Amino acid sequence: MTDxxxxxxxxxxxxxAAAWYYLRTGRWWxxxxxxxxxxxxxxxxxxxxxxxxAESAELLxxxxxxxxxxxxVVLALAFALWRRRWSATARRRAEIYGEGMVAYLRGDHRNAxxxxxxxxxxxxxxxxxxxxxGNVGLRTxxxxxxxxxxxxxxxxxxxxxxxxxxxxxMTRLAAPPAA
Numbered sequence: 001m002t003d004x005x006x007x008x009x010x011x012x013x014x015x016x017a018a019a020w021y022y023l024r025t026g027r028w029w030x031x032x033x034x035x036x037x038x039x040x041x042x043x044x045x046x047x048x049x050x051x052x053x054a055e056s057a058e059l060l061x062x063x064x065x066x067x068x069x070x071x072x073v074v075l076a077l078a079f080a081l082w083r084r085r086w087s088a089t090a091r092r093r094a095e096i097y098g099e100g101m102v103a104y105l106r107g108d109h110r111n112a113x114x115x116x117x118x119x120x121x122x123x124x125x126x127x128x129x130x131x132x133x134g135n136v137g138l139r140t141x142x143x144x145x146x147x148x149x150x151x152x153x154x155x156x157x158x159x160x161x162x163x164x165x166x167x168x169x170m171t172r173l174a175a176p177p178a179a
Contacts, residue, residue: 003056003063012038015070018077025125026155034073041066080124089122100132109140120152127157131166138169147173 015038023031045062048054084090100115113136119129130153137146150166150173157163 003059008063008066011067011070012042015066015073018070018073021077022073025158026152027124028155030073030076034069037069038066038073041069084123084125087122089118093119093123093126097128097132100129104132104136104139109136112136113140125156127153127162130156131162131169134166134169138172143173 016035019031019034019038021031022028022034041062045059045066048059048062089096096115096119100112100119103109103115104112113133116129116133116136119126120133123129130149134146134149134153137143137149147170150170153162153166157166
């Protein structure tokens with residue numbers, strides 16, 4: 001059963017679909033790693049099978065490797081999507097985001113950063129929380145962190161709700177500080 005074509009093909013396609021979801025929604029590094037690993041392992045299997053005429057025992061290693069990678073990426077995506085929608089933090093997302101904004105506006109940057117980090121740990125596709133975290137970095141002088149957060153916000157903002165604002169903030173990062 002481990003080397004049956006149809007279940008392995010379905011598992012490969014499901015793993016690719018999960019990897020493509022990551023690619024499409026801004027978590028590109030996970031998508032690239034998973035997709036690349038699945039294709040390299042598939043090539044390994046087909047080379048061993050057809051170019052080198054390997055026996056079934058020798059083909060189990062690439063098949064099991066492909067199965068492990070595909071199951072891992074699907075389960076990781078399922079957990080991330082569950083956590084994004086149903087975790088305690090996700091259920092209170094608007095309230096927690098409001099607390100972070102209040103802390104930011106009051107100048108309590110440490111608490112604001114902690115709050116926004118909590119949100120992006122729960123939902124790495126939350127563009128507003130990435131923008132908030134970038135603004136904290138900009139305000140505290142952590143320009144590298146701000147740049148990374150703004151780039152992440154642009155990557156996960158598939159509806160381009162924050163694109164103009166983030167691009168404006170990025171130009172502030174590029175400009176020399178006023179003396």
